[in-house]
Amino acid sequence: MEEVDVEPAVTYIPGIRPGNHMGFAWGPGDILVYETLYKASGAKGSGCAFIHMVRKDEDIYSPILRKLFNESHHIFVGLQAIKEDLPSKSKKPQFVSISRNYRSVIRACMEELQQVAVSTKETEMCTQYGNQVSILLAIELIWNLCEVLFIDAAPAGSLLLHLLDWVRLHKADVDEKAKHVLQSDSPVEHNDYWDVVVSYVLQGRLEEARQMLVKQASLQPASRNMYKLMDNLLSKMPFYNPGGTQTLTEFDVKWRNWHEEVDRCLKDNSFASNRHLELICKIILGDEDTLLEHKELLSTWYHFLVTRLLYCHPTVKPTELHFYAQSCMTMFLDSGVPEPLDNILLAAFEFDIHQVIKDCSIALNNWWFVAHLTDLLDHCKLLQSHNLHFGSNLREFLLLEYAAGLFTHHSLWQCAVDYFDHCPEFGRVYLELQIERVPLDTERKALKVLRICEERQMSEQVRSICKIMAMRALRNNRLGSALSWSIRAKDAAFATLISERFLQDYCAKGTFSDLDLIDNLGPAMLLSDRLTFLGKYREFHKLYGEKRFREAAKLLLSLMTAKIAPRSFWMTLLTDALPLLEQKEVIFSADQTYELMFCLEELTSSLNAAAPGTDRPMQEDDIEVTKVELLRLALARNLASAIVKEGTIET
């Protein structure tokens, strides 16, 4: 039995008193819970009369987050289409761009949620939106880091630059503050002025820091030299250029020289008179204690980490990251307990992909993030095959969980189908089970579901769906619809059933209903024998109506001799033959008459065989006997006329 990773969360069901026993039943995405009458002790009170539906994932019902699911579905399908035969190296830019697509989708959702959160008036919705926004922020942060470390996999040198971009992207309040400061009457006098400058320096945005300092410098002519020196130092800081000709070692040498120069400036007290500039100097030297003094400006340990790396080890290698990450986190949080987000980021810095995925799965209530991220990482060939107890690999497991959750949604189930398609081991089985449970309210929906099943050769499901729709149509007396469904499923048995209905209608009313259908059966007639008979029988009626008696007679006979007609109908057919036999002109030839007699004999002998022991009302018997006698008489007369006619020589 697996160990539980975290304590399960407790949810109180409103309306059920604590201490009462509850019964439950699992659903595809939720649990149904009800209060039982059982009481351990004391008098039985009235129980709660409701059934509660407890749902873990509310996100799929949020209209704004739905866009996330749809857009990411589109990206997912595009990703799966990337051909496997190209080497991974050349696909890296594609993967990076796909990762960026995912992130921009997240960010678009976030912005929309923020707008709605601002404009909504209900506090409860406001907090809910706020929560969703912060979750999306965290997701984007994690994804971005994973993109930098795993997908882009930048080597030393570029790695730091990417990490800098990452931190800058997620610390937007600096620009806000700077805007306020610059828009004020006297930026230099603003409270936040130095905060802004320091923040710029912490983020390595030295150009902007210098521009801010220039304003200060112009107001303090006395310290001009100091400012000039600082400006000089800031401008000379080397940044690695990945596309340039400089190698990493050369860059390292240059950087060390610069670092020593700054150190010298600090040591000979060049900035001693201005505490702000001295502070900046210490920062760009990478002094830990100074950095830690500015926790509010850094606000997160990973900002601290990146700043420290920037000013102490700009040529950090990916494999060295986790040392620094661990120590930075400990130093920054000192007594605080790390939050789940911190642990996830730390796991990422340690390049422990599985831990990242595991922690995210626990922390989030929706499989969207882990499923898509894992899928992308799997395409980059970064996940080792990791056998789970369920037999499939991690990527497939997460995708199946995500898609199964989507399938419970009344509308998003269509997206889920594509996810199942790309789970090679179990996807098909899941899909087969789920697709039959999609409620089919309209024909159009049934058609779409059928198309999905047909494209994947799920013939069982096709048959079952067509049967459901055909039965429904039959119940409402829509025989044409029922027939078109059974044609689609190539369901001969059902077509037979429908034909039986038609024939019963005919026997009851004496005319055919739905002539537009029967007259225009076309090749569908061949689907079932009964249907063929129906079509041919109708043709017989038409021929009779057009007074093409010879052909009608021939058709009628063939219906019986070729055994297309069911035995039960033969009596009716023979009765239909009566008017043809009674015509003045001889229609049936002698041979044909013999055949008719033969059929009649067959029919009566089988009836007689059935007769003993069966209780049939005397009246019915009489009618049957009369019919048979009439037929015999007509046949005999016809035979006589036919023999005479055929024997006569035309002169």
Added chain:
Amino acid sequence: MESAKYVSQKVSKTRWRPVSYSSLQQPDVFVTGSWDNEDNKISVWSIGNHGSSGQDDGCEGDPQLICEYKHHGDVLDLQFLDQERIVTASSTGAVTIYRHHQNSQTISVSHQWARAHHYPSDNTPCTGVVCSSPEIITVGEDGRIIVFRADQEGVIRVIENADSSTIHAVTYLRTTEILTVNSIGQLKLWDLRQQSNSPSQILSLSGDRVPLYCVDRHPNQQHIVATGGQDGMLCVWDVRQGNMPSSLMEAHSAEMWEVHFHPTNPDHLFTCSEDGSLLHWETSSHSDMPSFLQGGRNTSLTSRSAMAPAVGNQALISAWLSGDSSKCRLETTHMLPSQTLSVNSLDVLGQCLVCGTDGEAIFVNRQVPV
């Protein structure tokens, strides 16, 4: 250039609001109907003004939601009755007229016939609606054809048991004649001046009885009709010519949901399908240039002629009917950037095309080459 606008609901129908033909304006407002939601809606969108040049695209082209209103049941069909009123066909069998108040930008229900289409013990979806103000004609899964008038409470006329299978779409041929298509591959012409409950003419394909889902009439030549169905084939019929279609073209690999002739430029035809593609068909009659000099850019699909057109004045025969590919050139272009989930609906007016998909996205193209 098209970009998707995701709208958090699967779009079953989109229609442009009609513009008066006198003004040369392009349409700027369209309505969408959703389906398969617990709460379905009809929504009115605007794509902004057209003051800027055609080169600009981007944010200003993004459809903005003006207003929306809840709708009971899936929106299975949607038509504009006039500039302000919209008629919808619902999966509950109801036919509803909505009014869009343009000053207050709100929608309200103007009138509803709640159980227009029904079985004895059940509701049944109303699958198609067509209107020619003030007359409204609807068809449904119950095989009925119902005629309403927008200003009258009750039903004007019901043709009971018009069809033994589901009628999927209806269109006007003339002011008193309509054409319906059904699940067993038949087109039926109905003359509304006659009181009988049977069609005046039935046409169908020989061979497999493939269900037909959409039909549209040529804007200028009333005898030419295009249909699409389950096998994704585009058929063009001449209803005067009797039983068979004049040309059959392989169009899509799955059900074709809508077919539209361009209202002012009928050499262009648009189709959309379950397979996620939207095709723009352009036909042009034989020109004097020899074919090897003509050089088409896009692939021309095979067009099989079912029968030769009747003898007559060749110039008057529409290019659509002559299935002979040496006489006319047929070009087809895919209009959507990549494969999406099913494209359920499209509408084209002037140079603007709008379509809605099951991927909950709307695409608007304002520079359709017609």
